[in-house]
Amino acid sequence: RKEVEQDPGPFNVPEGATVAFNCTYSNSASQSFFWYRQDCRKEPKLLMSVYSSGNEDGRFTAQLNRASQYISLLIRDSKLSDSATYLCAVNIGNYGQNFVFGPGTRLSVLP
Amino acid sequence: DADVTQTPRNRITKTGKRIMLECSQTKGHDRMYWYRQDPGLGLRLIYYSFDVKDINKGEISDGYSVSRQAQAKFSLSLESAIPNQTALYFCATSDPRSKISTDTQYFGPGTRLTVL
Numbered sequence: 001r002k003e004v005e006q007d008p009g010p011f012n013v014p015e016g017a018t019v020a021f022n023c024t025y026s027n028s029a030s031q032s033f034f035w036y037r038q039d040c041r042k043e044p045k046l047l048m049s050v051y052s053s054g055n056e057d058g059r060f061t062a063q064l065n066r067a068s069q070y071i072s073l074l075i076r077d078s079k080l081s082d083s084a085t086y087l088c089a090v091n092i093g094n095y096g097q098n099f100v101f102g103p104g105t106r107l108s109v110l111p
Numbered sequence: 112d113a114d115v116t117q118t119p120r121n122r123i124t125k126t127g128k129r130i131m132l133e134c135s136q137t138k139g140h141d142r143m144y145w146y147r148q149d150p151g152l153g154l155r156l157i158y159y160s161f162d163v164k165d166i167n168k169g170e171i172s173d174g175y176s177v178s179r180q181a182q183a184k185f186s187l188s189l190e191s192a193i194p195n196q197t198a199l200y201f202c203a204t205s206d207p208r209s210k211i212s213t214d215t216q217y218f219g220p221g222t223r224l225t226v227l
Contacts, residue, residue: 008151034215043201043218044154087153089216099216103153 003027004090006102014110017078021105023088024070033064033071036087038104044087047073078109114138115219117202123225130189132222134202142205143185144216145169145177147198154201160185192226199223 006023013019025033033050048055050062050071061074071088085104092098115136124130134143145157156169158177166177174196176188189196202219 004153041199041221041223043220044216046215046217049215099156101154103151 002103003092003100004088004102006086006088006105008103008105010106010108012108012110013078015078015080017109018074018076019078019107020075021073021086021088021107022070023072023102023105024068025088025090025100026069027090027092027100028069030069030090030092032091033062034089034091035060035062035071035073036089036101038085038087040085044101047086075107078107080109080111083107083109115202115204115217117200117219117222119222120220121223123227124192125227126191126193128192128226130192130224132187132189132200132202132224134185134187134219136183136202136204136219138204138206138217139182140204140206140217141182142207143179144203144205145175145185145187146201146203146218147171147196148201148221149198157187157200189224189226192224194226197224197226 004025035047036044037047038044048057050064054063059076063072085106087104088102090100118133141162144159146154148154155171157175160166160179163179178186200222203216
């Protein structure tokens with residue numbers, strides 16, 4: 001089983017829709033969690049960290065479920081500019097070399 | 112100006128050639144990383160360095176070597192390139208003192224390498 005798994009998609013949604021992605025991780029010792037956004041042929045960029053209590057940044061909401069070992073990303077009122085691949089990342093320890101990235105979920109927001 | 116830069120941005124080479132990819136950063140971070148990205152496989156760590164005197168192998172270091180010339184520079188070499196090293200290569204930096212989270216990764220723009 002891969003350490004971090006995501007539904008590859010693609011998710012094709014109309015503008016204004018709400019879309020949710022899940023990411024599961026296998027190592028229960030994982031300590032910190034992130035969502036990155038990656039545009040085609042570009043570098044991943046940090047979208048948001050995921051906190052135990054859940055956190056929101058504008059139209060984006062991230063949640064962590066430690067018991068079931070998954071994190072989620074909810075995007076409300078989707079915009080065309082949200083089209084990208086969303087990578088989840090899990091830091092198993094306190095050091096950067098323990099970052100494990102999921103393969104990404106591709107989102108296409110359609111007009 | 113970008114905080115993390117990579118050169119070249121694109122490179123096509125032939126099997127058996129030696130290739131060097133370079134990474135520079137102005138973020139002042141001590142920690143630097145090299146990843147490769149392949150479709151469907153996500154990002155995989157090749158090598159990482161926590162300071163100038165520290166070099167460590169990552170998940171897939173075979174066929175690669177690195178050099179940390181300075182705090183701001185970290186280069187990746189393919190001693191004898193082979194076609195399955197065709198991939199998108201990213202350099203990243205992190206700062207363990209970050210207020211966002213320990214060792215959040217910040218990526219350079221990537222180098223697209225094709226080995227024929």
